Amino acid sequence: MRKARRVLLYVGVALGAAAMLFPFLWTVVTSITPHGTLAGGPTLWVEDPTLDAYRQLLDAMPMWRIVANSFGIAIASTLLQMVTGATAAYAFGRLQFRGRGVVFGLYLATLMIPLQVLVVPLFIEMTRLDLHDTYFALLAPSITSAFGIFLLKQAVEGVPRELDEAATIDGAGHLRIFWRIVLPLVRPALATLAVFAFMNTWNSFLWPLVVIRSPELMTLPLGLATLQGQFTTEWDVVMAGSVVSIVPIAIVYVLAQRHIIAGMAHTGLK
Amino acid sequence: MTVTTPPVEAAAVAAAPAPRKPGARTRRRRTTALWAIAFLLPSAVPLVAFTLTPMVGSLWVSLHDWNLISPMEWVGLGNYADLLADPETRQVFWHTVAFIAGYLPLVYVGGLALALVLNQAFRGRTFFRAAYFLPVVTSWVVVALVWQWLLNPSNGLVNQVLGALGLPQPGWWTDPTWALPSVILASAWKDLGFVMVILLAGLQAIPGDILEAARVDGANAWQRFRSVTLPLLSPSTFFVVVISLINGFQVFDQVYVMTGGGPGGSSQVVVGQIYDLTFRYGRAGEASALSWLLFVVVLAITGIQLRVQKRWVTHA
Numbered sequence: 260m261r262k263a264r265r266v267l268l269y270v271g272v273a274l275g276a277a278a279m280l281f282p283f284l285w286t287v288v289t290s291i292t293p294h295g296t297l298a299g300g301p302t303l304w305v306e307d308p309t310l311d312a313y314r315q316l317l318d319a320m321p322m323w324r325i326v327a328n329s330f331g332i333a334i335a336s337t338l339l340q341m342v343t344g345a346t347a348a349y350a351f352g353r354l355q356f357r358g359r360g361v362v363f364g365l366y367l368a369t370l371m372i373p374l375q376v377l378v379v380p381l382f383i384e385m386t387r388l389d390l391h392d393t394y395f396a397l398l399a400p401s402i403t404s405a406f407g408i409f410l411l412k413q414a415v416e417g418v419p420r421e422l423d424e425a426a427t428i429d430g431a432g433h434l435r436i437f438w439r440i441v442l443p444l445v446r447p448a449l450a451t452l453a454v455f456a457f458m459n460t461w462n463s464f465l466w467p468l469v470v471i472r473s474p475e476l477m478t479l480p481l482g483l484a485t486l487q488g489q490f491t492t493e494w495d496v497v498m499a500g501s502v503v504s505i506v507p508i509a510i511v512y513v514l515a516q517r518h519i520i521a522g523m524a525h526t527g528l529k
Numbered sequence: 530m531t532v533t534t535p536p537v538e539a540a541a542v543a544a545a546p547a548p549r550k551p552g553a554r555t556r557r558r559r560t561t562a563l564w565a566i567a568f569l570l571p572s573a574v575p576l577v578a579f580t581l582t583p584m585v586g587s588l589w590v591s592l593h594d595w596n597l598i599s600p601m602e603w604v605g606l607g608n609y610a611d612l613l614a615d616p617e618t619r620q621v622f623w624h625t626v627a628f629i630a631g632y633l634p635l636v637y638v639g640g641l642a643l644a645l646v647l648n649q650a651f652r653g654r655t656f657f658r659a660a661y662f663l664p665v666v667t668s669w670v671v672v673a674l675v676w677q678w679l680l681n682p683s684n685g686l687v688n689q690v691l692g693a694l695g696l697p698q699p700g701w702w703t704d705p706t707w708a709l710p711s712v713i714l715a716s717a718w719k720d721l722g723f724v725m726v727i728l729l730a731g732l733q734a735i736p737g738d739i740l741e742a743a744r745v746d747g748a749n750a751w752q753r754f755r756s757v758t759l760p761l762l763s764p765s766t767f768f769v770v771v772i773s774l775i776n777g778f779q780v781f782d783q784v785y786v787m788t789g790g791g792p793g794g795s796s797q798v799v800v801g802q803i804y805d806l807t808f809r810y811g812r813a814g815e816a817s818a819l820s821w822l823l824f825v826v827v828l829a830i831t832g833i834q835l836r837v838q839k840r841w842v843t844h845a
Contacts, residue, residue: 268646372580380817462669483674519662520659524727
């Protein structure tokens with residue numbers, strides 16, 4: 260009875276995992292299937308695998324540059340969100356300045372506005388400043404985040420005040436307390452923020468779609484969508500592009516899996 | 530000069546501490562304020578430049594007729610009135626609500642089932658958790674493309690399987706009836722792992738002795754789930770519902786890639802409409818007004834949620 264339940268559990272879990280992983284396998288298979296045989300309906304076993312689709316892909320798009328852009332922008336925005344989040348969190352969580360409540364309220368109100376709502380005016384602003392179609396424009400809306408400031412403020416407030424009082428007596432200033440005491444103690448929250456910031460920027464699509472025109476400034480999601488526009492029926496090329504987009508983030512995921520899942524879970528708990 | 534002052538000052542402090550103190554306090558307050566400005570500057574500058582400015586700009590644009598090129602023309606609240614009267618606006622909001630209504634139950638029930646199973650101890654659990662989570666880290670555009678291919682009406686995998694089983698083969702994203710369900714299916718597939726992880730964390734926060742007590746009192750597995758697990762999971766459920774509603778109203782990427790809002794506008798959502806109004810039809814004023822309508826809706830939902838939360842969220 261117990262054994263039967265166990266077997267059932269495994270079968271269920273494995274079926275579920277297959278449903279989650281099979282589309283990825285299918286993507287890879289399609290990308291190495293010769294174009295001619297694709298129309299008749301693809302098969303799981305490829306008779307004569309080919310890398311033609313990948314060659315076509317590299318001819319059509321500066322793929323390596325696009326991968327590098329995605330990484331560069333994602334890393335830059337992650338670092339910026341950590342810096343802007345941690346400094347703001349220290350101010351709100353530790354400094355007793357006049358009007359703190361009002362300023363924090365203003366911050367939250369502004370940051371609650373979704374990017375979707377700001378896309379049109381932000382695009383107009385970038386065009387006016389002649390900054391559209393630049394890396395800077397790509398980065399602009401993800402320099403700071405409500406989520407990050409809020410998450411880190413909670414963490415900063417969790418750091419025992421006695422620690423910085425002791426440091427103050429020892430003559431430490433705010434910079435030193437921030438850097439030496441508070442920052443090391445809020446590292447888990449910083450890690451969670453890093454995970455979210457990286458993934459959000461990595462996957463961001465609407466804003467790059469609006470503000471970027473040059474292929475050499477594109478990020479992966481935009482490059483892929485553009486590719487789909489060019490090769491509407493050539494699924495092997497589109498799937499080759501998908502494989503190129505999946506592999507780097509899959510590697511990052513495998514390496515940092517534990518932190519990513521823990522970071523996500525952390526936000527739901529609070 | 531300086532050499533002679535300390536004793537005088539010390540005497541002054543000793544004689545009249547009251548007038549000295551506010552001076553020191555003001556000075557300290559002033560330094561704290563300066564430090565606050567310094568610490569807030571890195572976040573305040575981008576906030577003002579890339580959120581506040583466009584926000585105000587957006588309100589301004591929403592009161593004008595503007596095609597992004599020729600000069601703006603003041604129409605007051607005309608854009609808002611036009612939008613509210615336009616059946617297309619109702620339609621895109623309706624599609625967005627229908628998307629959420631299809632997506633949320635799927636992703637919640639699926640995620641809960643996965644979380645319950647993966648909360649049990651068995652070998653290979655970590656691998657399965659990782660596998661279920663992989664779609665979450667994959668970008669929306671990739672997922673949308675892969676599903677567009679899987680749901681390809683003529684030679685996609687899903688229809689081949691359905692055909693082999695002798696079942697009807699829908700036109701999926703090429704058919705107005707099936708376009709939105711196709712997007713819902715792909716979305717639920719992608720987010721299942723995220724919901725699973727949130728609920729799993731919630732399950733692990735439930736104290737084991739409460740479940741044990743229920744077992745001792747003779748509650749069967751279903752009763753324990755119904756009367757202990759589910760109520761104690763309500764904070765996580767609440768989080769999932771709020772996040773899904775907020776994200777659901779802003780759905781765009783998967784719709785844009787899979788259906789482009791078509792066929793014939795049958796799967797157009799609010800953000801898609803904002804994009805098309807601006808960049809396809811050159812009606813930036815109306816698009817800005819629609820953005821504000823969307824924002825008001827999202828804000829209202831968040832407000833209602835936070836109010837209702839107290840009534841149905843149980844904390845252990």
